[in-house]
Amino acid sequence: DTEVTQTPKHLVMGMTNKKSLKCEQHMGHRAMYWYKQKAKKPPELMFVYSYEKLSINESVPSRFSPECPNSSLLNLHLHALQPEDSALYLCASSRNSGGALTGELFFGEGSRLTVL
Amino acid sequence: AQKITQTQPGMFVQEKEAVTLDCTYDTSDPSYGLFWYKQPSSGEMIFLIYQGSYDQQNATEGRYSLNFQKARKSANLVISASQLGDSAMYFCAMREGRGGGSQGNLIFGKGTKLSVKP
Numbered sequence: 001d002t003e004v005t006q007t008p009k010h011l012v013m014g015m016t017n018k019k020s021l022k023c024e025q026h027m028g029h030r031a032m033y034w035y036k037q038k039a040k041k042p043p044e045l046m047f048v049y050s051y052e053k054l055s056i057n058e059s060v061p062s063r064f065s066p067e068c069p070n071s072s073l074l075n076l077h078l079h080a081l082q083p084e085d086s087a088l089y090l091c092a093s094s095r096n097s098g099g100a101l102t103g104e105l106f107f108g109e110g111s112r113l114t115v116l
Numbered sequence: 117a118q119k120i121t122q123t124q125p126g127m128f129v130q131e132k133e134a135v136t137l138d139c140t141y142d143t144s145d146p147s148y149g150l151f152w153y154k155q156p157s158s159g160e161m162i163f164l165i166y167q168g169s170y171d172q173q174n175a176t177e178g179r180y181s182l183n184f185q186k187a188r189k190s191a192n193l194v195i196s197a198s199q200l201g202d203s204a205m206y207f208c209a210m211r212e213g214r215g216g217g218s219q220g221n222l223i224f225g226k227g228t229k230l231s232v233k234p
Contacts, residue, residue, distance in 0.1 A: 043207075
């Protein structure tokens with residue numbers, strides 16, 4: 001069983017809806033990540049939180065809004081999405097961020113988002 | 117330029133046989149880490165094995181081993197005694213040190229889809 005839990009596993013939303021994806025880890029990791037993965041493509045980094053502060057935003061549109069309420073939780077708020085935003089959204093965590101020796105990322109099972 | 121190259125979009129292997137999945141990388145940073153992840157159709161990315169740039173020996177984890185050839189910038193994954201459950205997408209990934217251009221983030225290759233035949 002994965003130690004990174006994501007909810008919901010599946011989400012269908014209209015372009016005018018507001019929804020949130022949630023991610024939780026209890027491994028004491030201080031870095032958390034959101035990745036977006038389209039079908040048959042590798043994951044693409046969206047955001048990195050390090051010690052609960054946003055450290056990297058890979059030029060993601062503002063209709064995606066990340067939030068890190070505490071060191072165990074990571075949210076991704078969704079508003080006014082487009083059909084092309086339909087993808088698998090993966091959350092991950094690691095001991096810390098940056099540098100080659102910070103260990104592997106642990107991923108959740110992902111939230112499969114469909115925007116109608 | 118691509119930092120991680122996986123040249124095999126798809127591979128087939130007979131059950132119980134060994135298979136090698138290719139990965140080459142490009143970095144000028146002396147400090148980096150190489151990772152292999154497995155992604156079944158369920159979506160979860162499962163960590164398999166890690167090799168640090170300063171590690172003297174090739175990494176091994178059960179049926180997985182990493183054939184690390186530093187001079188060739190190659191980090192191939194070897195799966196021994198393939199099982200039907202090994203059918204999945206496999207991603208090679210690299211994390212550079214703070215001196216690298218990727219800010220220490222994980223960079224993925226395009227993946228190789230492995231199919232194990234009974």
